[in-house]
Amino acid sequence: MGFVEKVRLLDYWKIQDSALQSEFPRSRLVLMVDRRLLVTKDQPDVQMVELSFDDLKQRLGEYGLQFDLSNSCLLDALSTDVDMIPLFGTSIDAADPPEDSPISKKEVLKQLGNSLGGRFTDIRMAMLTMREERQRNLLAKFQSLTKWASIYRRCPKCAAALKMRSSKSGAECVTCQRVYYPTFSPVSITLITDPTNEHALLVRHRGSAGGVFTAVAGFAHSGESMAECARREIAEEVGIEVDSIRSLDMSQPWPMPDSSLMIAHVAVAKIDQKISVCPDELETAQWFTRHQVKEALTTTLADPLLKNLPRTLDDRQTLHYIPPAGAIAHQMIRQWVDGKLENHNSRI
Amino acid sequence: MGFVEKVRLLDYWKIQDSALQSEFPRSRLVLMVDRRLLVTKDQPDVQMVELSFDDLKQRLGEYGLQFDLSNSCLLDALSTDVDMIPLFGTSIDAADPPEDSPISKKEVLKQLGNSLGGRFTDIRMAMLTMREERQRNLLAKFQSLTKWASIYRRCPKCAAALKMRSSKSGAECVTCQRVYYPTFSPVSITLITDPTNEHALLVRHRGSAGGVFTAVAGFAHSGESMAECARREIAEEVGIEVDSIRSLDMSQPWPMPDSSLMIAHVAVAKIDQKISVCPDELETAQWFTRHQVKEALTTTLADPLLKNLPRTLDDRQTLHYIPPAGAIAHQMIRQWVDGKLENHNSRI
Incomplete structure (x- = not known):
């Protein structure tokens, strides 16, 4: 599939929630937990760890963690042998362990990172050190859309609820129909x-x-x-x-x-x-x-x-x-x- | 006053509501009525008509119209012989004349334009035809801030009221203290x-x-x-x-x-x-x-x-x-x- 088709497919996925929902189980995903990014262990050539939906579901499940489309944003379309699948960025929060837990949260996240084939790192440090422009720009998009979607819950004009697109590329007021887009x-x-x-x-x-x-x-x-x-x-x-x-x-x-x-x-x-x-x-x-x-x-x-x-x-x-x-x-x-x-x- | 001092004065006015309030009566202003811009009559070299506070107050008053800081935004700082004064953009709506009025609203606005030494025109046409980059950029700022200030009334995160700065350069949530800025x-x-x-x-x-x-x-x-x-x-x-x-x-x-x-x-x-x-x-x-x-x-x-x-x-x-x-x-x-x-x- 060429660049033009890819661009137009992304455009379609951005606004068609049901299409994106049905693609979600075959998507690939990159991950933030507690606003820290999962990256490869290799230094200094750091990359985001990309996981299949099933892999991520199973590994997070072993730690009692879940994700779904609501805490994911659409980042890109990736080529497979036959067609294209979405790349999502998923951002979840890990609950604090019980006070009497023998193991600290930091240690839990370290183990989780290992289990996922990487480690969690600070987003700014990842931006500053990732070598590939594509990786940096995908991370910029991931962080921007995640933050924007966490803020834009209510219409600034009429205070009614905003209906967020699954892609996180826009949100529409349920009352006045005004559409807001992630800005930078x-x-x-x-x-x-x-x-x-x-x-x-x-x-x-x-x-x-x-x-x-x-x-x-x-x-x-x-x-x-x-x-x-x-x-x-x-x-x-x-x-x-x-x-x-x-x-x-x-x-x-x-x-x-x-x-x-x-x-x-x-x-x-x-x-x-x-x-x-x-x-x-x-x-x-x-x-x-x-x-x-x-x-x-x-x-x-x-x-x-x-x-x-x-x-x-x-x-x-x-x-x-x-x-x-x-x-x-x-x-x-x-x-x-x-x-x-x-x-x-x-x-x- | 040099460029550095001007830039820093504007920065001060932007966030200090009380300072801007006390400058308002000696400011100069450009005007929109019903989202149409007051420009000079000359063609094709169109400019915005700049009025003193007192002039604008008197002329609008003759038509039963009022303005204040709440429907004005800070556009620039202008040099006088002794110091600098603010340039504001003021945007007001004209009430429709009574149904039995012998004179149409269009005619009223034409007379008002004449009285103010100009005429009202479409903003897009003004942007496309004004020769000076400074005039176009001031109009872009005027229109952008006016529209932004009309939308950002409630916090998108928590739906509480936003306290708008007098300059219209930002608004702060009265509950969660998050600050929003005009975006483009x-x-x-x-x-x-x-x-x-x-x-x-x-x-x-x-x-x-x-x-x-x-x-x-x-x-x-x-x-x-x-x-x-x-x-x-x-x-x-x-x-x-x-x-x-x-x-x-x-x-x-x-x-x-x-x-x-x-x-x-x-x-x-x-x-x-x-x-x-x-x-x-x-x-x-x-x-x-x-x-x-x-x-x-x-x-x-x-x-x-x-x-x-x-x-x-x-x-x-x-x-x-x-x-x-x-x-x-x-x-x-x-x-x-x-x-x-x-x-x-x-x-x-």
Whole structure:
């Protein structure tokens, strides 16, 4: 089956609850338990563990756990020898063991992970370290739809119940018939360089891991073009004005803390401007030389899970790492280090 | 006051209801009545009419109409000689005149428009024909926030009341404290060319004006990059596969029918593929030569309000016009006609 047929089949499954219901028992599924993702044991090339419906039902049943279409969302259509079957993401909560249980919940989940051929991990760490773009984008969809479906229970306009589609791709008000769709907002993520293109301005977010610096990012507001969004976010977050902004041909869905689509830009700003960071969001913002950023890139590639993060306060404000390879910021910074992001052809 | 200070002042006003309330009487305002926009009388260079608070209050009062902060949204900060004042968008409904009234509502609104130094017009037509990007983007914000604020009255999670910010930039649930923000979704809009770059595939949307052809567009779904969105939308809408996709450095907020941010792309597809349009969305999709598209561009520029649209059915399916100059599709198609969109450097 070709790409066009696949796309149109997904479109059909999204809105036809009964068709999706009848496909469910022959589907394949990826799993979250207590908002932790089941991934393969191999490091560092992490993938989601994909299970058959029957396998998942049996293994979860051994732990007293159940799933159904109501806690699953449609992620993709997969080819078999003869036709296509759905790929679902299923998200369940594990009950706490009784207080007098000899075994902790953590241990139970570890055993469950083993039984399912994998282990449970933090979603953000999975996003940052999964090598395949397809895996990251499926996880972004899984997390976004799961969170959206958990919130959209009542119509924001009339407060009546919303009837959620089985695919979790939309929900309709039973009273006023208004349809709501899972939303995610465009975010500009911008690498700021100086006019010589030998320096980059990187920032450390409040609460982020120590020593990790990244590009300036922020949600677009109503009525802004992406270039206007990037220009405003830079003014808000680091207090400087840029001379030009250019979009790159890179974007990435990102599901945390809110669902977004990160769209990459480069901007040029004079290096002698006074930086004034927005204290609500940032701890610091600094200009670095290409050599300094290259060293941080090397450190990050050698320690992709950021296991040697600095602990002391002073060292936390020093550039040691950039985000891991799964983040679009990593790809942008890497291209700049490699001299692939030129300053020309820019506009505002 | 510089750009950084302006951006931070707007950020402050957005969340500080009491500060915005005290600024309201010295603000300037643009106006919608019954969802029609007050614009200048001049054709074709249409602008929104901007009024002082006192002027608007007096003129509306003469027609028995009122406004306040509750039906206004914060659009911008404007410089005065000494400081900055807010620009609001105010949207009110006019009551129907009594049944035995000698004068129709349409006539009343015409007189009101005159009294306010302008005329009321359709929002879509204003978006399509306003020359200044700033005016179009402010209108997109005005329409998006007004519509959003009219829908988000109750918490989708717990159905309790939402407390709307005066700026209309967010609303907080009085019970669960969850904050909701006005959302708009990324849309890919893609000009499809053949490998020779001498032909473009344009489509006519169901229900759109006769003879007007444009680029393929559609909302991004959760978990898609913009390139993946463009590729899927092309498969869904016209049933063909593309060999490469590249983003352009152009984007435009667009408020109708739902709020979106249009992001421009070009794609290359083989011309001998069978086109199969999605009948729910499109009436037709056809390949045109650069010369044919150039003629439609010329017709559109000579008749920017599309006054000579074809009426007969056959002629409706023939390329006469492209969208007017206010639409990003117009800019993309124009660049292609002028030979400024090259095929190289593309990827998928």
